Amino acid sequence: DQQVKQNSPSLSVQEGRISILNCDYTNSMFDYFLWYKKYPAEGPTFLISISSIKDKNEDGRFTVFLNKSAKHLSLHIVPSQPGDSAVYFCAASRDSSYKLIFGSGTRLLVRP
């Protein structure tokens, strides 16, 4: 029973364009959401997060949107750069706890 789903295993975009990575969740008790980025042979690194009291959080080229009624969040990267090519995981927690539930990841390829 996957509580956090990333239905697109891969995404390819042109450099300079917008990348949109999507994530759906089933547990309405989740109140904190995160995105991690992972390069090959490295551990995931934290990218951006959002609390359920907000619907948008922005950090430079990265923006996360949260739609609680649809139980959906998305990560927008604009403009996309080749160095953004990585696997992106979304994660969620309940009561802002340490126990993160991860999606299966989306592999992003940004073409020069």
Next chain:
Amino acid sequence: GAGVSQSPSNKVTEKGKDVELRCDPISGHTALYWYRQSLGQGLEFLIYFQGNSAPDKSGLPSDRFSAERTGGSVSTLTIQRTQQEDSAVYLCASSLLTKRGYTDTQYFGPGTRLTVL
């Protein structure tokens, strides 16, 4: 400062053997986590240590799995009588003190790729 380190980076073992995976957290981080990532899956929480509190072992898949954290720093994940389904990347993370209602950023190590033949 140094990040989270794990050893070995790769481990190949035969079914039925025991393995030990090591994690060195970031200095000063009191919270330590183990996750595993099976092929095509997301990260799966295994166990959480916080200071001197009893660990949260709720994610351990069977009693063949155990972990300890000595001196509040280095941690070892032990898998006894390994099975082929244990093959995965085992990731360790650490964070600063967590408080209820506040999630500290978890910093991950590069992982140990375990292959059970």
